[in-house]
Amino acid sequence: MHLSRSWRYKHPLTAVLAAGLIALAACFGLGGATAYADRWEIFDQGEHLLLPEGPIEVDGVVMVPLRSIAERFGYTFVSVNSKEIVLTHKEGRKAVIRLGTKTALLDYDGGAKVQLMAQIPRNYNGAWFIDLALAGALGGQGHSAVPGTNLIQLRPVSGDAKEQLERQYWFNFKDKGETVFVNNQGQLQLQTPYTSPLDFGYDDLLPVKKSGYTAGYMNRAGELAIDAPHYQLGRFSEGLAWFKDLVKTENGGVTVRMGYMNRAGKVIIPGIYNRAEDFSDGLAKVTRTGKTYYINHNGQMVIPPIPGLLNSESFSDGLAAVTVRTTAGGKSVLRTGFIDTAGKWAIKPVYDSATPFSEGVATATVNGKSGLIDTAGKWIVKPQYSGGSTFLGQFRDGHILLTLSGKHDYTHRLVDTKGKIITVPGTGEVTGFGDGIASYNDTGGYGFKTLAGQVIVKPMYSYFWDFTAGAGKGFIEYNDVYEAHLINKAGRVVWSTGMLE
Template sequence: MKNIILVVDIETTGFLEEGGKIVEIGIVKLDLDSGEIYPAYNSLIKEPGFDDSHRKEPFGWIFRNSDLTFDEVMDAPTLESQREMIQFLFDKYPATAYNKDFDFSFLRDREFSINDLPCPMIILTDIMKLPSKKASIHFKWPSVKESWNYLFSEKLYSETHRGLTDATFEAKIVYRLYQIGQYELANPIQPSVKKLIPYNGRNGWGFKTIKGEIEINAIYNWVTPFIDGIAKVGIGDKIIYINEEAKEVESHPENLDIEKQSDFTVKDRYICDKNGERIAYLFYGHSTSFYCNRLCVFDQYGTYGFLDEKGEVAIELKYEYAESFSEELAAVKYGGKWGYINTGGQMVIPCSFNSAENFKNGLAKIDGNNFINKKGQIVAHSKLDWSEGLLCVDENWRYGYIGKNGKLVIPCKFDYAKSFSEGLAAVNKDSHWGFIDKHGKMIVELKYGVVHDFKEGFAGVRKEDWGFINRNGELLVDCIFNFVASFHEGLAAVCIKEGEKFKWGFIDINGEITIPCIYDDVISSFTDGIARVRYNNNENYINRKGEFIISIDYPSVCEIDKGLIPVRNDDNHWAFFDKTGRELTPFIFSIDEVHSIINGVNSYMDLLNNKDLIKEILKKHY
């Protein structure tokens, strides 16, 4: 599956706190695997209260600094008429914006729910270190133009202050950060129906309940989350499937998306057999694994092909781009168009598409939202991806679900529908949302204005305000919150309005507020017992008691990376802490040294155990 994120840019008449109005929203999809950027949404917006006063100070800046006119906005669609389309994108993909706080504060104030990613402007602030004119701030936030000139010195850039154009350039900035290893994504864990979640113990991986009780001991090298009661795990040199009683089972559900992998692997630029013996050295750039006995590689000219398990060229390096094999076919780009080859290198579906993804369940997505079978015939249309063995499709603006090879499972009879999550899918009729099971049976009646997907057995729902229901549709948490996020590790972020400000905290599965609503924002929900929050304009981590992991006196607490939390003091020196708040090193590093150290270790244990590294660091500074 492609690694897709959204990059958002909004244009407004002024600041949120001054009553500014959104006048344009542009959203692009960024494929972090290829760098390709696709328009996802672009529209002018007319909000309630937008009138002639927004031409004048303190408003109207956008009309004086772009080609957008007041009259164009007066004729624009309302935000409410566009809400479902925009929220659909936010439900499907994580998102960022160059100045995330500015853009997302408007969108969240308008009750959009966003799974947000790191802010590129904040990342570049630490990288560029532009001097600030304010004595209280070490470095200024770089403008989009300053960041562009820093990352793309050979290309000129002029900001247009139009949503889609600016979002496109800002997506290029994000992709360049991703290419140089400065933009990382967190992969959220999808829990099991029984609410078992993976945990990393002292001796390996296992599973625990959302209350933290160990259900399956940590004896595995690695695990995947449970789907339909089955998980894939590695133990010793074997890969097996277990049920929720930790018993090995022979089969696995189709929706685990198992690829036909080889016994051969790639390690330290060598092809190795299942015993780790080196077979051949790789002179090419390469993907990480063999699929269908073929390894996707590329040469110094950026030309792609495939090797066999002996390291010999099996399919000539002649393609402009290629994906790994999936279901015996690989997507390749030739002559500017995409098609599919088989493991023998024969072109079985001609290169005629503008975009192409891997085959899954007998179908592949091409040209945005069309799905073809292995004969190259278009058999379905969908804006979504496979989930739990089913794909939500639309036919004549009605939505239903298909299964493997395009077989219709649930008729196209809904006004709108989402992907399945934990065995249930949100569907809409006559502007009301409910949930169906995989047989199309209505489990939760159509009565809500907005819903989230089920996570850990609960789904956020909104009538006038937000609450939570269980899988039977019973309202377990009253609809009393302004916003809610999904449950993670038994806690869900919730938001209430205090005066003119929104404050965030956390509730447990009983609806009890276990962490008070005192935070300005929740940046990421709980993972491994900690959550990232914003408090008094500073970001930090809290534990399940709501206690700050790192002292709030420090001006900068960066995101955790390989178990390390970089922290900056008032003297602009950096140290490393672990997720318990333990100080691992003195405050002696520069930001460049922080990046070098993180890139040079696999985990915080490496930092603790690598005495030579520590000696070299201390020798340099003392």
């Protein structure tokens, strides 16, 4: 779903139209940054789509690149002007997308049908984006979000969509000196000498090493799709991945230089930064010569260094947590607030501290007491937890951990995005949550339960990874070696390794 800003033309006419598309972007004034909806996974007939860019999100509407979707569904470009984009289908149908409006005309059975869109078509860096309503209509079947997931289907699969799509999530294990990837059914998908500590997930490219050295990016066939022997590589996000090199200095020392490459392995933003983080919401946080700021996909500075900055985070939910030195009550103090993608204070710096937003909620502390806020800065849970009682981490799958301090010990509870404390029956120590399953700790180790208290796996694991895509990982230690299990929601071990050192 992520990709480079470069176009890959499949038809001669598309190349001719490229200049017109880019020029039209200036006409419509749509070349600025927008929120990228990188959290969405988009499928068509069960196939996970590697979109050339985006998807993006405009005022809550998910939009996808027109060219990729149109060509997938059998359309080619006929003409582009300031008023409309005309496409023809290989079966003779025509589609006319009216620019600047929320309407398109689609031919069905010889007659034209008006298709309404939730957002007007947008152009970013030369690529036109359409909303999912039009994308689904071009495919002939509409679109649908799989309930309770971040999975969107353009043309659906038959049967249980969630179950089928989640099978395309690949879990990573080390087994007998090789890396293996299995799906949530425990079916072996790939065995390779390349190594990575990361799940493949739904991605199509994964940074890997060989013999301890960074090799590049491996595809799902186990091939080294991008030969990129940098010191370190990041995952792709919004079509770009950071790379890190160690560069010799004039005095014989070594310094770090970071930049970004696209999915073709081409360096798009040169390695000039001392630090560089993943792109999110169309921007990346970078540091160069002691100055921290945010850049767009073209490497242009969008948000300059913030006065008084002590610390800042990457964007999430369209906001970035920023800590600055300011004045309160005549004293110099540190306060945290949130800026938007234009660099303006969306939530003023009034908190002692705050975490980045996740699923529309962030933790915030005032006068030593913690609570939860929404993206407007309104309290969902007023600041009331202090001392050893505090929120841990960020929201995941609608829940966050809350540590409550007692006289002699601590207890953990789950809190939902409305601020309601969830008590898992028969569980004294909740340790995590994912995919509807809570992890918990007992004298025998870690196990898994439903929120209703039904035991999925009795406490037996030395450590674990919470459930995602229908399965969780558990690791049992025997005298400094480990056995790894993949467990499904019925509590059955569907994959296991031998002993791991």
